[in-house]
Amino acid sequence: xxxxxxxxxxxxxxxxxxxxxxxGSSSNIGNNxxxxxxxxxxxxxxxxxxxxxxxxxxxxxxxxxxxxxTSATLGITGLQTGDExxxxxxxxxxxxxxxxxxxxxxxxxxx
Amino acid sequence: xVQLVESGGGLVQPGRSLRLxxxxxxxxxxxxxxxxxxxxxxxxxxxxxGISWNSGSIGYADSVKGRFTISRDNAKNSLYLQMNSLRAExxxxxxxxxxxxxxxxxxxxxxxxxxxMVTVSS
Numbered sequence: 001x002x003x004x005x006x007x008x009x010x011x012x013x014x015x016x017x018x019x020x021x022x023x024g025s026s027s028n029i030g031n032n033x034x035x036x037x038x039x040x041x042x043x044x045x046x047x048x049x050x051x052x053x054x055x056x057x058x059x060x061x062x063x064x065x066x067x068x069x070t071s072a073t074l075g076i077t078g079l080q081t082g083d084e085x086x087x088x089x090x091x092x093x094x095x096x097x098x099x100x101x102x103x104x105x106x107x108x109x110x111x
Numbered sequence: 112x113v114q115l116v117e118s119g120g121g122l123v124q125p126g127r128s129l130r131l132x133x134x135x136x137x138x139x140x141x142x143x144x145x146x147x148x149x150x151x152x153x154x155x156x157x158x159x160x161g162i163s164w165n166s167g168s169i170g171y172a173d174s175v176k177g178r179f180t181i182s183r184d185n186a187k188n189s190l191y192l193q194m195n196s197l198r199a200e201x202x203x204x205x206x207x208x209x210x211x212x213x214x215x216x217x218x219x220x221x222x223x224x225x226x227x228m229v230t231v232s233s
């Protein structure tokens with residue numbers, strides 16, 4: 001249903017790196033800023049990355065964002081057990097009624 | 112402390128109405144656009160509706176257009192969502208979220224409430 005596609009799950013051992021892709025089109029990612037959200041189990045989403053690659057105050061530099069064409073990527077280095085969560089990308093889609101769209105979500109598992 | 116607190120959720124029969132509220136504190140409410148985002152049990156995030164700082168711009172997801180109405184009262188630092196003709200598929204946890212800027216279209220959502228659960232069932 002979502003117009004932004006993410007892998008359902010990724011996993012890695014503690015200390016390793018994971019990347020999460022977010023694939024869209026020219027009406028969304030291709031021409032608009034991407035943000036990323038972390039949702040820990042049983043909690044509300046939290047902003048991790050805004051304007052493609054900027055981190056809000058308090059977000060460690062282990063989290064990074066990038067965008068190329070109609071895709072965006074979230075990277076997490078030095079993986080910690082506390083990073084186990086669902087991650088969502090989000091952007092504006094100009095083909096919709098002034099609406100924001102979110103990705104399908106990716107579950108990160110720390111092995 | 113910057114905070115959003117939702118209320119008004121509950122169990123409602125199909126076809127009935129419900130009004131959600133979101134109380135904001137810790138920031139200048141009328142400087143920012145605000146949004147409702149929902150999450151069905153075990154599912155992903157879905158943007159529902161957004162409203163600009165002065166209510167001049169409003170947007171709805173196609174799934175709720177014509178049934179839901181978003182509004183805000185800047186004097187009361189409050190956001191509302193009037194939900195009419197509720198359906199089973201509207202069952203979800205409804206989050207109030209603050210935009211990082213004052214206008215639509217939506218930008219990054221930098222503050223989220225804890226959500227209020229809406230269950231539509233007979």
